[in-house]
Amino acid sequence: MLAWLWTRLSDGGPEVSISGRALRRFPGREVERLLRARVLIEHPKADSWSVCAHCDCGLDVRPIRQIGDELRACCPHDAAEDVVLDDGDLTRFGVDANRLAGQIGASGGLAGAVAAVVDGVWTIGSGPAGRMFMLCDDADRLETPGAILALKSAAAPRPLTVIAKEPEPALVLRLREAGIEVRALADVIKADREGVDRLILDDGRIPTGGVRLVLHRQGQFAVLDGRRLDLPPQMFALFRMLVERSVQRDPVLKAQEIEAQFQRTPREIVRDLRRALVTCGLTEKEVETLVGTVRSRGYRLGLAPSEVVIED
Template structure:
């Protein structure tokens, strides 16, 4: 739930209102716990609803009338367009961002104090391995002029991990160039045996399995150089870029749009090229894994991959 809340704030802004219906996907005990901790703050119930998509009534919002335990958002022109709402639809919650950051830090058992470093950027503490962890609404905040300098001033010589909602390959490369190891928040929240999601940060591998040098179009896997043709390298790069996102699957339609070829054919050619570089057929299929009815994904964890300019 914590990662979900952070994602909503990252996408909608720190002042975004969250409806009771949106929160209904989570256990009531979790919501009550965050209300008691004042991470979630219940606001005044909504008394209006958005107008019909094609309505020309001139109203900014529709009035809401109560009908027993239900509510109706009334359309002044067409009663058939009225919407029946439940009580949760009208509940509205805001989020105390600083308390949410503190809660995320506590879920990962990070040591040290939580502090806001810059606009939209927080220091959450240190991992047991000695990495300083920062959390940012937007990855762009971390590559803004002076951002890394401000983080360095706050954490000193410690190695730095950064957690964001949405991470592009370009920004991931830029952050690694300045010694910051980036992670998407969805990738570092994991459910424990009790079903509770917690922040889990493993230090990046000192010897990554896959190293990609973009300028040289060079790929090294477990010490073996993979010399791919230009078109195959471009496709492999798309897989790597997608692997750093919340949904690591490169969809079939995206492959066809980017390459102009049917996905199954060009993926078959990529695997053949990997076999020509010395991989077995099974290794090539594991590296470029099929996701049934959706597309393909890189068969390595994000921490096992390093992309260099």
């Protein structure tokens, strides 16, 4: 859905309007999530419909009327040309480009705030190896005077990758010669097994392949297999302790340490952490594996040290 929305934004500009019917192709919970995040902004329902392409009625729009059980966009000349509508056709949504860019960066576990660099180009964060990523709504913007210098200055001294919809090969080559990597949107955003889009890069800087979990201490979130985990403060604090202990010689976080830190029974607070991880979208089986119990000792993260990256 993230890639589809960005493509619609690229094609239609900042005033793009999307119908509720068009959004039905995506998981309902993903649509609800983007509504809550104010990426999708609901507009007043449409009260008229476009005229037939071949019509000479002289109207700018067709009226919408309830006729029996049907909602119709009525043609004044020929009822056979009426369009049968449903409520989703009348519901309209706008897209907040800045928030959408932020969601795309977060889906790949990038750290850092979203910020406009030049018109239509946003920084969306940096990866574990320090590379800066930017998102562009129209590849032509990368060829405007001063754009390359502005992008490189914003990223300096870090290497830079710009993601754009269908960049021309000649542009990719020119920017590569200027020291900027360009990636096509379709190549870096992939749907996971639940149909949710994730930013996936094949260079090891985003958690794919060997690295599965990236913990962002300053941002207070983690990314597991491309899925962002936003936990309540106390749950994040416990999860952080588990992750930090997992890369030490003894990976077991002892029950006594948990109780001393949180003044709560370890079994109860770990139970709450597991529930919070399920709320983030993990299955109960995945959570039991991720936060494992070590009998008579405590708890440990179910990942190898090589699968974990910790970012400040």
